[in-house]
Amino acid sequence: MTEDIKKGLLGIVVDETEVSKVMPEINSLTYRGYAAQDLCAKCKFEEVAYLILNGELPSEKQLKNFEKVERKERKLSKTLLESIKNFPKKSHPMDVARTAVSIMGLEDKETKDNSQEANLRKVMRIFAKTPVALAAFYRIRKGKKIIKPKNNLSFSENFFYMCFGKVPEKEIVKAFDVSLVLYAEHSFNVSTFTARTITSSLSDIHGAITGAIASLKGPLHGGANEEVMHMMNKIKKPENALNWINNALDQKAVVMGFGHRVYKSGDSRVPTMREYFSKVARVKKDKKFEKIYDIVEKVMIDRKNIHPNVDYPTGPTYHLMGFDTDFFTPIFVISRITGWSAHILEQHAANKLIRPLASYKGNSYRKVVPLNQR
Ligand SMILES: CC(C)(COP(=O)(O)OP(=O)(O)OC[C@H]1O[C@@H](n2cnc3c(N)ncnc32)[C@H](O)[C@@H]1OP(=O)(O)O)[C@@H](O)C(=O)NCCC(=O)NCCS
Numbered sequence: 001m002t003e004d005i006k007k008g009l010l011g012i013v014v015d016e017t018e019v020s021k022v023m024p025e026i027n028s029l030t031y032r033g034y035a036a037q038d039l040c041a042k043c044k045f046e047e048v049a050y051l052i053l054n055g056e057l058p059s060e061k062q063l064k065n066f067e068k069v070e071r072k073e074r075k076l077s078k079t080l081l082e083s084i085k086n087f088p089k090k091s092h093p094m095d096v097a098r099t100a101v102s103i104m105g106l107e108d109k110e111t112k113d114n115s116q117e118a119n120l121r122k123v124m125r126i127f128a129k130t131p132v133a134l135a136a137f138y139r140i141r142k143g144k145k146i147i148k149p150k151n152n153l154s155f156s157e158n159f160f161y162m163c164f165g166k167v168p169e170k171e172i173v174k175a176f177d178v179s180l181v182l183y184a185e186h187s188f189n190v191s192t193f194t195a196r197t198i199t200s201s202l203s204d205i206h207g208a209i210t211g212a213i214a215s216l217k218g219p220l221h222g223g224a225n226e227e228v229m230h231m232m233n234k235i236k237k238p239e240n241a242l243n244w245i246n247n248a249l250d251q252k253a254v255v256m257g258f259g260h261r262v263y264k265s266g267d268s269r270v271p272t273m274r275e276y277f278s279k280v281a282r283v284k285k286d287k288k289f290e291k292i293y294d295i296v297e298k299v300m301i302d303r304k305n306i307h308p309n310v311d312y313p314t315g316p317t318y319h320l321m322g323f324d325t326d327f328f329t330p331i332f333v334i335s336r337i338t339g340w341s342a343h344i345l346e347q348h349a350a351n352k353l354i355r356p357l358a359s360y361k362g363n364s365y366r367k368v369v370p371l372n373q374r
Pocket of ligand 1: 219220221222224253254255256257258259260261262304306309310311
């Protein structure tokens with residue numbers, strides 16, 4: 001009998017969720033019913049993080065309390081900080097993020113407690129400490145002094161401050177905040193599904209997020225924003241873009257930052273991020289990457305009818321902000337911790353072990369020949 005194999009779980013609905021949905025009627029990604037671009041326009045990232053984790057937008061008082069907890073939890077333990085100092089300087093920052101969250105799991109007093117209350121407390125610790133751990137590594141590998149977090153700065157401002165020692169222009173901070181909002185959640189993508197799968201064995205949240213980070217690292221997922229920058233660096237200048245992309249397509253190359261498993265006629269997050277990419281380019285007085293962006297996008301749509309995904313505009317935006325290319329996907333991590341966590345909480349609340357079947361194509365039954373007779 002031939003079994004009906006759904007490779008890549010294409011089109012398979014495996015569970016229910018209340019966290020997010022791409023709503024075709026408004027052609028938009030929505031978090032808890034709110035369009036992501038509406039949230040970008042009216043909220044800062046902390047409000048959206050609260051929404052994703054708690055189901056509703058916060059009141060002023062709730063937001064203040066949420067921010068107070070996040071800021072209080074920013075401090076890293078001595079062990080974690082010492083470990084980061086000892087990591088090989090050439091480590092990929094995604095591996096640093098993954099290992100840092102894993103170490104947090106060793107240290108957390110509530111690691112074994114999978115209750116919703118304990119999980120929410122643990123989320124706040126992972127959410128607050130991961131950017132601090134990453135920024136520490138950012139400085140250490142450049143031989144620079146680590147900058148401690150500042151509690152009077154917002155989540156985004158603080159990340160810039162810890163990496164660069166100063167908070168940039170407000171347009172830059174807003175663009176970064178917008179990118180975090182757009183990266184925060186996207187339903188059953190591969191890293192979220194990984195987190196839910198790990199959770200489904202009733203494992204803990206640090207393990208689930210560690211696994212999710214490993215999954216996000218891949219170039220077919222979060223790693224695409226870094227690949228976009230490598231591509232733009234190869235293209236070098238707008239005059240080369242047309243030839244470069246046409247050659248790439250002639251050679252049947254996969255062009256990073258294009259295509260999506262869910263969106264087939266355009267990622268609803270792209271227009272917002274494109275707008276902020278433009279604002280950053282204006283502040284930085286550097287239009288080169290925008291020109292390359294437009295040429296490559298036009299060819300991809302004209303020749304292949306494949307549209308950009310959100311990693312296409314975030315790559316050059318982070319570059320213009322001054323981040324090293326291998327920090328682009330870690331920035332995605334510090335945002336997506338919120339979405340992963342909401343799914344982990346949801347999975348614990350109505351768990352069913354995730355255990356699909358496979359169609360066996362190996363040897364038929366055979367007897368073991370003892371070692372001296374093989
Ligand atoms: C995201 C992605 C993995 C989705 O994959 P998918 O839903 O499995 O779709 P497929 O890979 O089967 O693509 C369908 C067709 O479009 C082509 N295609 C899809 N994305 C493409 C891209 N970025 N560049 C060139 N061709 C692409 C495929 O080659 C395939 O063509 P074929 O039918 O002639 O074989 C895929 O689009 C991709 O690899 N994109 C680049 C990586 C990226 O930007 N990832 C971030 C996602 S948010």
